[in-house]
Amino acid sequence: MPSHGTAQSTYYGKDKFKCYTCSPGYYANATGSAKCEVCPDGHYCYRTQCYSCSPGYYASSEGLASCNACPDGYQCCDARAEPSICPVGTSQNTYYIKDRKHCYDCNLGYYADNPGTLSCKACPDGHYCEDHKSSPKPCPSGYISYYYVKDRTTCYPCTQDYTNNQASTSCVSCPGCPNIPTMFNSNRQVGRTECNVDYSYNYCFNQEIEEKPKRPLDISVIGPILNTIVSHSGVVVTLTNGVKYLVHKGKEYGKASQTGVVSTTYMSHLWRFQEECNVHVDRTVSDYVTAGGINYDLFNDNCNHASARMMALCN
Numbered sequence: 112m113p114s115h116g117t118a119q120s121t122y123y124g125k126d127k128f129k130c131y132t133c134s135p136g137y138y139a140n141a142t143g144s145a146k147c148e149v150c151p152d153g154h155y156c157y158r159t160q161c162y163s164c165s166p167g168y169y170a171s172s173e174g175l176a177s178c179n180a181c182p183d184g185y186q187c188c189d190a191r192a193e194p195s196i197c198p199v200g201t202s203q204n205t206y207y208i209k210d211r212k213h214c215y216d217c218n219l220g221y222y223a224d225n226p227g228t229l230s231c232k233a234c235p236d237g238h239y240c241e242d243h244k245s246s247p248k249p250c251p252s253g254y255i256s257y258y259y260v261k262d263r264t265t266c267y268p269c270t271q272d273y274t275n276n277q278a279s280t281s282c283v284s285c286p287g288c289p290n291i292p293t294m295f296n297s298n299r300q301v302g303r304t305e306c307n308v309d310y311s312y313n314y315c316f317n318q319e320i321e322e323k324p325k326r327p328l329d330i331s332v333i334g335p336i337l338n339t340i341v342s343h344s345g346v347v348v349t350l351t352n353g354v355k356y357l358v359h360k361g362k363e364y365g366k367a368s369q370t371g372v373v374s375t376t377y378m379s380h381l382w383r384f385q386e387e388c389n390v391h392v393d394r395t396v397s398d399y400v401t402a403g404g405i406n407y408d409l410f411n412d413n414c415n416h417a418s419a420r421m422m423a424l425c426n
Contacts, residue, residue, distance in 0.1 A: 184227030370403030
């Protein structure tokens with residue numbers, strides 16, 4: 112009688128009593144089997160037994176002698192089907208084949224911008240990952256990403272008086288020019304993309320040209336007639352590198368000094384230049400702020416008084 116794992120051949124009469132070993136992928140689990148049975152999909156067979164594929168393995172067709180390991184970046188949730196690639200935003204998240212039954216969403220601060228990712232990537236320093244599927248984006252100037260990766264779903268603004276460049280990992284204090292530690296306080300804001308002026312100390316020296324502009328004073332209560340008579344004035348200084356800044360005085364223009372400094376890019380179209388002179392000696396921005404004066408008085412020390420003193424620095 113045939114034993115387990117063999118079957119009586121019916122193909123050749125002369126050998127009808129000879130038993131044959133089942134081919135790989137086929138089995139015969141009963142004594143006296145007349146033929147071998149094919150191993151179904153999702154299983155593998157060896158001689159007398161048919162076995163289910165272990166977790167993380169698959170057999171997508173029948174008649175297999177062994178199951179296939181689920182490849183990297185794929186999930187094998189059905190042992191009878193072909194592996195399916197992990198979609199964007201997910202990863203296999205394991206090196207153990209037995210755990211490759213599913214793909215897993217990336218955690219906060221991690222991303223998978225390509226399908227078939229084995230493990231999600233951490234959002235890099237100075238960047239943010241607003242969702243699991245997109246590539247990291249650099250934090251804009253004036254913003255940073257947090258130290259903890261899980262918090263890098265957005266960028267956070269630098270605190271007041273601090274700024275940085277794009278994709279920076281930290282904020283830096285906006286330095287002032289020498290002897291003018293607070294001249295920009297009235298214009299600093301949280302999350303600014305840049306300090307109000309170029310704060311390189313080299314740019315605070317060697318001014319070449321100064322100009323005196325003025326604009327109508329905004330006194331809406333008194334009316335437009337007085338606005339044509341009363342004006343607000345300041346001095347524009349040009350640095351050796353061509354950068355220009357407006358130095359002007361006004362009530363609450365600063366903290367330590369009522370004479371402030373801003374980039375000329377913030378000047379409105381109402382400004383009109385009145386006179387110009389060449390500076391024949393080395394001057395600094397500090398000199399102009401000092402000439403403008405610390406305190407403001409509408410009648411005795413206003414913007415026009417300050418402009419006159421600053422223009423006198425030409426001599």
